Amino acid sequence: MSLRPAEEVRTAPLAALGLVGGFLVARETGVRPLGGAVLGLAGLYAGRTWLGKTGPAGTAALSAIYLGGFGASHPLAKKIGAWPAVLGVAGVSALASYLLADRH
Template sequence: MPKIPATAVAATGIIGGYAIARWTKKRPLGGVALAAAGAVAAYEWHRAGGSKASVGLSTAYIAAFAGSHPLAKKIGAWPAVFTAAGTVSAASWAVTRRAKAWAGQPA
């Protein structure tokens, strides 16, 4: 089975969680999707960069989700969700790439 990068999982969790909550009109269902993707991403972040990377990126994931709410009032819901997803993806990419470089693995 091909490995899906944690960067993609995290972005999909934020975008997919919002989409599910919006289209089903069941916010808890969107939260389940967000949490499930976050757990998978955290596992991959831990594998790639260790505990510090996993904790830091998991915190960024939660902060991006929380930050999208007030941002949505300024720029709209979907732009805020895409901004949050892009931000956490960029952080994930940077941290996991750096961790791989330190470990001597190809980035």
């Protein structure tokens, strides 16, 4: 098994999938580490692709947005609800991934 070349991978859906999928898995199974595994695996695959497309600086910026969104979703959820918070940060991360890595 081999991974697709970085240039062929779209990272916006990966970023959204990692954040939304990780939340959904943790919520539905009650096993937070399992949700974290989804978040981490999607983030690693996206990060590998970001590195190939944007270099170290772009990867650092997109990783900070991805992980920052995960962190920000928790306090944000207390203000606006869990789903709106998760969907909001997933949208921001996906948009950043599209603008910085995918649209070129």
